[in-house]
Amino acid sequence: MSTKIITPVDEFADFLPQEYKELVARGPYRERRSVEDLGTFKEIIEEHPHCAGCGVSLGIRLLAAALPSPEDTLIVGTPGCSFFGLVQAALNYSNTAFGNQNAVATGLKRMLQIRFPHVHKDVVVVAGDGGIADIGLDLTLHSWFRREKITTIMLDNEVYANTGGQESGMSRQGQVLNMAPQGKRFSKIPVFEMAKVSGCVYGARVTVASPRKVGRAVRNAILVAREFGPTYVQIFTPCPTNMKFPPNQTLKVAKEAEKDHYTYEEFMSAEVAAYLARL
Amino acid sequence: MYVAAKVEVEKCTGCKLCILSCPEPNVLRYLPETKQVAVNQQRCKGCGLCVTVCSKDALTVSSI
Ligand SMILES: Cc1ncc(C[n+]2csc(CCOP(=O)(O)OP(=O)(O)O)c2C)c(N)n1
Ligand SMILES: [Mg+2]
Numbered sequence: 068m069s070t071k072i073i074t075p076v077d078e079f080a081d082f083l084p085q086e087y088k089e090l091v092a093r094g095p096y097r098e099r100r101s102v103e104d105l106g107t108f109k110e111i112i113e114e115h116p117h118c119a120g121c122g123v124s125l126g127i128r129l130l131a132a133a134l135p136s137p138e139d140t141l142i143v144g145t146p147g148c149s150f151f152g153l154v155q156a157a158l159n160y161s162n163t164a165f166g167n168q169n170a171v172a173t174g175l176k177r178m179l180q181i182r183f184p185h186v187h188k189d190v191v192v193v194a195g196d197g198g199i200a201d202i203g204l205d206l207t208l209h210s211w212f213r214r215e216k217i218t219t220i221m222l223d224n225e226v227y228a229n230t231g232g233q234e235s236g237m238s239r240q241g242q243v244l245n246m247a248p249q250g251k252r253f254s255k256i257p258v259f260e261m262a263k264v265s266g267c268v269y270g271a272r273v274t275v276a277s278p279r280k281v282g283r284a285v286r287n288a289i290l291v292a293r294e295f296g297p298t299y300v301q302i303f304t305p306c307p308t309n310m311k312f313p314p315n316q317t318l319k320v321a322k323e324a325e326k327d328h329y330t331y332e333e334f335m336s337a338e339v340a341a342y343l344a345r346l
Numbered sequence: 347m348y349v350a351a352k353v354e355v356e357k358c359t360g361c362k363l364c365i366l367s368c369p370e371p372n373v374l375r376y377l378p379e380t381k382q383v384a385v386n387q388q389r390c391k392g393c394g395l396c397v398t399v400c401s402k403d404a405l406t407v408s409s410i
Contacts, residue, residue, distance in 0.1 A: 106365035106376035106383070113371060120393035125369035278366040315394030315407075318367055 073138075073157075086113060090157055095137055102132045102282030111137055113155040117148065120314025122304030122321065123195070125275045126222045127152040130193065130302070133285040134158075140189045140289075141179070143172040145203065147195035148229045148306075149222050166202030168192045169210035172217045187293045189218070196223040196237035200256045204236070207258075211265040214296040218288045221258065221299075224306040232309045239328070244309060259332070262299040269295075269335045274303035276321035280331060290346065291339050303329045349392030350410045351385050357404035358382045364396035364405060 073091055075083055086109075093109040100108050105128075112131045117124035127149060134140050141159040144150045145168045153160050163171040172190045179188035192199075192207075199207050199221045207219060225242065227233040232245030236256040243250045262270045269291040271284035281302055288298035305320040307313065312320060325331065335343070351374075360381040365374045373386045374396065387410055397405045 102366065106362055106374055107378070110371040114389055115371070117369060119369075119391035120395055121369050125367070125395075128369060128371050129366070131371075313394075314391075315398050317369075317393075318395055318398060 094157070095132070099135075100132060101286070102129055102278050105129075105132050111157040112152055113157070115152040115155045117151055118308045118314070120307045120317045121148070122275050122306060122317045123148045123222045123224055123228070124152045125317070126281070126302045126304040127156075127193070129275065129278050129281045130220060130285045130300075131156060131158070133282040134189070134191075135286055135289050136187070136189065139186060140191060141175060143168050143175065143190060143192045145194045145198040146229065147198050147222075147227075148224070149193055149195055153193060166198060166204075167206060168194050168198060168203055169215075169217070169219060170206040173210050173213070173215045176215060176217050189289050189293065190216075191289060192217060192219040194219075194221065195228070195235075196221055196225060197227045197233075197235040200236040200258050204256075204258075208261065208265050211262065211267055211297045211299075214266050216292050216294075216296055218285075218292045218298045218300070220285065220288070221301045222304045223301055224304050224309070225255075226306055226309045228306045228309050255328070259299070259301050263334055267297045267299045267334075268339050269298040269333075270300070271331075271333045272301045272303075272329065273331060274321040274325055274329050275305075276318045276325060277331065284333070287343060291335070291342065294342065295336070295339055348409055349407055350387035350390035351392065351394070351396050351405050351407050352387075353383055353385055354404045354406070355380075355382060357402045359402055359404075361401075363399045363401070367395045367399045369393065369395065 089109040146165045176190040225238045234247035234251045238251045240254040241250045273280045284300045292298045392407045394407045
């Protein structure tokens with residue numbers, strides 16, 4: 068990328084906030100950075116208002132570090148907790164009316180391909196379980212059926228966290244929530260399984276307790292989407308506030324889920340496997 | 347914030363596990379000079395996730 072667009076002209080350099088200067092000097096733009104390098108470069112996500120111990124914000128932080136080229140990435144989101152962190156990020160972000168993220172991403176991807184035919188512009192949907200599995204399910208599935216070259220990342224906290232705790236299609240059966248006092252009556256919508264049969268050429272199911280796997284999954288998904296078609300990553304991002312566990316237990320909850328309903332799983336087509344092996 | 351994480355320099359081995367467990371960006375930094383981790387306490391929310399992953403008991407959360 069050209070770092071021209073982030074480098075300030077000399078006359079203005081003094082007026083810029085410290086965070087911005089650090090981003091220009093030590094941001095993840097010139098050299099390839101990954102989740103393993105966190106702590107050694109200035110991250111593109113800034114201070115955000117997520118609750119202490121929030122799994123969603125950890126998921127955002129990890130996926131932002133894993134972007135193969137953050138400067139050429141457009142994140143498309145939708146209402147939900149995830150946009151608190153994403154709007155504090157030094158990357159292109161577009162919000163959409165609730166549930167419309169994969170339709171908007173489709174249009175943006177096609178437009179960017181026409182405008183920049185020789186550059187990979189990664190269009191990545193990042194949204195909550197409610198946004199993807201409930202209100203946006205039809206548009207998500209249709210973007211997969213159409214084989215759009217976009218990546219969809221679900222930050223699954225198994226609840227509508229942002230609006231105070233309603234049940235989502237991804238909540239677990241029996242889960243009691245602030246606004247689901249009798250517990251959820253049916254099991255999680257199998258979005259990951261649906262991705263396999265709806266056109267996704269790569270998919271991974273991970274949790275924030277395995278940060279390196281999250282990083283690898285996100286990077287693979289984005290690189291594969293450039294060449295082959297839709298990809299899907301589902302990240303378990305537990306919510307201490309709504310699930311009412313102490314904020315220092317988020318990783319323990321995620322780790323336990325890895326042995327239960329959130330086992331690590333990855334799928335890909337044969338040609339994608341051959342491509343990833345060559346990278 | 348009112349509470350924040352603190353690193354005990356005698357115990358930190360610089361394994362960076364805590365850095366990958368922190369939901370807050372740019373709060374835990376790895377210092378190559380000392381090969382240890384440092385906390386930006388102004389931005390730490392004190393959730394304590396770093397404490398739970400540190401195998402050397404080098405991190406604590408307390409009021410500041
Ligand atoms: C059309 C529409 N309906 C309802 C809402 C209210 N709303 C905002 S966020 C949200 C739930 C988000 O849940 P999820 O996608 O799981 O994200 P989370 O907050 O859990 O991260 C709802 C129902 C809205 N903004 N727009
Ligand atoms: Mg949710």
